[in-house]
Amino acid sequence: MSGLFLSRLTLSHFRSHKRAVVESDARPVAIYGPNGAGKTNLLEAVSLLTPGRGLRRAAAEDFVRRPESLGWKVTANLHSLGHIHEVETFAEAGGARQVRIDDKAATQIALGQIGRVLWLVPAMDRLWIEGADGRRRFLDRAALSFEPRHAESSVTYEKAMRERNRLLKDMVRDPHWYGALEQQMAEAGAQVLANRRLAVEMLMSAQTEAATAFPMADLSLSHPDTELPDTEDGLRDALADNRRSDLAAGRTLIGPHRTDLDAVFRAKGVAARDCSTGEQKALLISLILANARALEQMIGMPPILLLDEVAAHLDEGRRATLYDEICALGAQAWMTGTGAELFAELGDRAQYLEVTDDAGTSSVTMKEAP
């Protein structure tokens, strides 16, 4: 039995959806329909049930359905370890994203406490070959899933760093002011690093213990140019020592904001960035599944998974294996593809939605297993 799933999802004035209502059970949700129909938009709505900007990293005003631009809303009944929560997230026209849980105003961080949502989207296909930002975000999502307070530590660190960067840019020299900010960066930064190390450990052991057809990735953390201390005191001293070079650069050059996640395809001993396109994708799927298994172990329920167009990139055998592993996990995986045939191997282990476009408005229909 799945401990975390949506039984009802509604979207109103959310991107291409004017009003969509999905009633679901704990099984995976297979979503199909032509290009531009509104499938990814549906997944994006679910991704907003966690802290942050969702799977496209968009701003609150981008979600609002155009041309009306009236504000948008996503609501869900979220089943979490036997409790049902009514979750609402929305923004008024031009306003910031707000959250309500069980009819009470709540913070985005509180969302991370009751639900866990992880995703893979086509934009992440280039994760291993592009800049460190994407990999760090991927790692932080994993860290957040294991430790919901990761969001708070990250925000504190970032905010204090922006303050420090401003001092650097303005060539301020007051050592006490730097010291006060570095103290806060060190406190929050050490927490951020600890959460990330925990995430790496959890992902590694979940891969090791699992019977999976997906390849194993050896993960490690690195920092450009220098070894980053991981204690609060060490970080504070390192930041203080680096003031001179930071002043010259006009920004903070060392710290958790520059951590990178390195991965090696274990079976071949090859760095992920040098693997084939298909292998790189397989590594990501492997890590998402490992993350899900680790969460299941840790909190007693697998996360909700959002897998945008994963089916399209896998051969038939791999696809069947992925579906089997998702079903074995008991995760409510929301998956998209252009045609129903991509989900044939799932049969009635999943529920189906067809999304179509009607002159700029998406419509969502429940379907029988193909």
Next chain:
Amino acid sequence: MATDDSTADIERLIELMARLPGLGPRSARRAVLHLIKKRQLQLLPLAEALHRVGTTARECLNCGNIGTGDVCGICASEKRATGELCVVEDVADLWAMERAGVFKGRYHVLGGTLSALDAVGPEELRIPQLIDRVAAESITEVILALGATIDGQTTAHYIADRLQDVKVTSLAQGVPVGGELDYLDDGTITAALKARRSL
């Protein structure tokens, strides 16, 4: 209501009242109507009081509290020279502490928190004056009652770092302070003051 010459002054008054914290256009309209009906008992005394405060209210040159003289009553009172100095962000925090009536020392109002992004530095915050006062008034303990926000904590660390030769403490953590003391009941403020910890 149509605005013509005969009601322009009243409309203007309503508009000004509506800008006050806690009032909106509707409640401002009600308040103004009420005042006009009670011209002798309320409107004229209010106008008189507003005028007087408007000409006499000023910041205490010593601590930043608001009063009607160069130096506020707390700074003027010898009884308040206990050697304890409570640092707050805003006058509202000072008034809240006074309402609770537990703190017997003097105050120092910063007038905000450090924020590089908002171009608020130590000089904008009466921090130099704070450092002078600690020496001049033989202060033995500085109690920081600053917000739990990042800017509030940066300011706390900053002050603690500048004041190496005196004991610096902070109100118990988890208490929302910094312009928010105002919303706390007296008991909570008392508890937070008792449970202060060294920085």
